[in-house]
Amino acid sequence: MSDTHTTLRSMHDLGLAAWFGGSLMGAFGVNGAAARVGDSTQRIPVASAGWSKWTPVNAAAIGAHLAGAVGELVTESPRMAAQRGVGRASTLKTALTVGALAATGYSRMLGNRLSRAGGTSVAGVTEPNQQTPQNVAACQRQLKLLQWAIPALTGALIVVTAYMGEQQKPGQVLRGMLGRANGLMHTPKTMAKGGGLMQMSKAMSRNGH
Template identity: 75%
Template sequence: MSERHTALRSMHDLGLAAWFGGSLMGAFGVNGAAAQMNDSTQRLPMASAGWARWTPVNAAAIGAHLAGAVGELVTESPRVAAQAGVARASTLKTALTVGALAVTGYSRLLGMKLEKAGGPPVEGVTEPNSQTPSNVASSQRQMRMLQWAVPALTGALIVVTAYMGEQQKPGEVFRGMLGRAGGMPKGMGALMAMGAAKKKRMSMSGR
């Protein structure tokens, strides 16, 4: 059975990259650019139009990431069960994914509310001014926090994914298997020490 799962890894990584990158660019680029418009009544409509065009792409990216993540979890399930630390990392990754999905979904609901608000005067896309209706201002204040929560959570997912990639190195797998088994088998430590000493002597004699 092949140990390569290039398609699953590609779906996982590309989807997550688009999810993280799109949310970060939107917060800095779309919202930041719209806030520079001179007409304060056009700031929300301009940003809403940009986010609406990105939404289908973002949904596809999230779907690809989830499909790849589930596929990887299935293919790596034997190692999750046998290698110490992998199950804990998988649990953390799942929690971060659920959190990112929840924040992304709620952010989109707020975005739709702001989109339906039309063109009220605002200071920025996530900053109301004294003339902004109270319901719009409330959604903007929530969006101000959530626009950074999505890249923070997806960025944390990238870090955890990198850590889990390190866990797949042969040395890490070996130590994790021993850890899950309750420690190094009797005599294994002595054999490893003898092997290391022999390797050192051979290295020194070859100088």
Template identity: 80%
Template sequence: MSERHTALRSMHDLGLAAWFGGSLMGAFGVNGGAARINDSTQRLPVASAGWAKWTPVNAAAIGAHLAGAVGELVTESPRVAAQAGVGRASSVKTALTVSALAVTGYSRLLGMKLEKAGNPPVDGTTEPNHSTPSNVASVQRQMKVLQWAVPALTGALIVVTAYMGEQQKPGQVLRGMLGRAGTLGSMKGIGKMAMTGMTGRKMAMSGR
């Protein structure tokens, strides 16, 4: 548990930072900046071009994060089993990661649809106007929600990661291991009491 895994931690943290930061900048910067273009028919193409340029970088960041996360999970598996609370935090982190991946992937599919839409008049990347085709407007309304869902989920991942980092402090590790040992001891004690009770009942019945 005292071994260092700097490369894995760096991949995990840098990948997650780029994933979170890129999605937040995209929502504020790319989408927000495109909405300021005077020509309403150029707002969507400009934003789509920006997101398309970012996609390969984002994919590499996500890949690095996942590789680091899996590597950390493998190297920390003894502590996950021995320290109370670590397994629960790992489950929460996994659920957030899967959700963030799903939302990111679906957002990209919607983004590709907007890229192929051409240059319809819009108020913004995620804001249609009265002249926007209905199929494009439908995709934009979905993107308006999803553009904030990705930074929200990845931001939550950063918080959980920070919490799990606190769990690695020596005092937290000791308390967690003692807590796990106490839980197991309690379960064994309950099982022993149950077995003793059953034995006593059998003896009483035999005495009758």
């Protein structure tokens, strides 16, 4: 079980690190370097070539992260049921993941549209100039927002993951379980049936506490 947890956590963390780092480097590095190309009609093709090279690596990183995240969700489900606050953090993490996936997918679609535009004159990869067609400029304006939204969302995922790691410390686990048990005991239905204590006991025994 320990080896399984290590593998899942490694997939989760390494995939997320590549997703975050790649998006940030792309915004600063790939797009920034392409904007310095002297020929304004070659700026989009240069950036498109760089992003195309990164896309398969990014897809593999996202896949590894998602596989690790799902695996961790399954293995940590008993603690989610028993420890107060873990469920809320997991819900927030899921929402951020969905948002990052949507932003990444839409960004790739916009990037493909720019790539098909060919040698269009632009001020930068995400900045049009006076010669840029309106449809290309519209894609650029959306990409300018998304290139920062993706690292912001994945960066927030890293922060939430760190917080959830803190929740796994013995003291936090104990306080969270006591808080959940206290909440269940003060619920009229569970007080009448004793369901809260029974659920708590089963969850703690599954978790080895």
